[in-house]
Amino acid sequence: MEFYYFILSPLSRSVLFTAKILDIKLNLKVVSLLKGEQKSEEYAKINPHSKVPTLVDGDFVLSESRAIMIYLFNKHGKSKDDYLYPKDLKKRAKVDQFLYYSASSFVSALLGYFRIVFTGQRQPTEEEKSKFEGALADLDRIYFQNSNFLFGDKPTLADFDLAATLQQMELIKVDFSKYPRISKFLNAVKKSEFFKAGQQEFKQTAEALQKR
Ligand SMILES: N[C@@H](CCC(=O)N[C@@H](CS)C(=O)NCC(=O)O)C(=O)O
The missing domain is CATH 1.20.1050.10 (Glutathione S-transferase Yfyf (Class Pi); Chain A, domain 2)
Incomplete structure (x- = not known):
């Protein structure tokens, strides 16, 4: 799973916290908000809102940090979680x-x-x-x-x-x-x-x- 994020974005970090606890290895892709990379045409193809974070799981693309946290939990959570x-x-x-x-x-x-x-x-x-x-x-x-x-x-x-x-x-x-x-x-x-x-x-x- 690719995770498009920027570390100074709290809404990206909440997903990183979730992945850590669920022991999910995300393929991290930095989208620098300082360089305005979220506004590039290329990034708009996966997130037309031009915001981080975005999760790409095969051909499935999901934005909205809270929806991503719940998706990761539903997909990878075990009973201990x-x-x-x-x-x-x-x-x-x-x-x-x-x-x-x-x-x-x-x-x-x-x-x-x-x-x-x-x-x-x-x-x-x-x-x-x-x-x-x-x-x-x-x-x-x-x-x-x-x-x-x-x-x-x-x-x-x-x-x-x-x-x-x-x-x-x-x-x-x-x-x-x-x-x-x-x-x-x-x-x-x-x-x-x-x-x-x-x-x-x-x-x-x-x-x-x-x-x-
Ligand atoms: N509701 C969205 C909000 C996403 C959002 O606002 N992300 C900010 C960073 S925390 C962003 O990408 N800002 C860049 C911009 O607005 O150009 C979520 O929870 O994922």
Whole structure:
């Protein structure tokens, strides 16, 4: 399976976390967002939205990070992996709830603000800042019931999605200390096996970019 990705894309890293835990060897194909490679005509043939990530499995092509995570789980998950995307109807529905919330609201609130600060083009407006802080405060208030991860002490696909998005915020030095549940989550994430995927490449690429 070919995986078209860019390491500074959190939506690519969440898939890498999934592949690591499911022990899937992906044939990695870098699409540099810094060089604008996602906009090439060649890449548009596999992803007409011109975004990363994209998975190519033979003649089957799939975009949307969360759909890719679920496809990999459905294709390669063994019974020992069930905790990632529980079979129990209601538990699975809660994982889906978070993934839809993330795709429709949470990630856009965070990444919108992230892009403004990271590119340094201008100061974020008060409205952008309060949308960003509101999304983090909601996350801290609504999810995690004294648990390390969103729905318990073992991570699900929803946690992979969240871990990658929050890690991105470290590039703009967001202080998470005022969000106790998020801080606890991040501590657990940093000790987790899944989080080893792509970390060296992430750090090297981020450092090279910051030196530019
Ligand atoms: N909903 C899509 C969003 C994909 C997306 O926005 N990817 C970003 C990187 S995180 C991208 O490719 N940006 C490049 C661009 O917009 O030109 C997913 O989850 O895969």
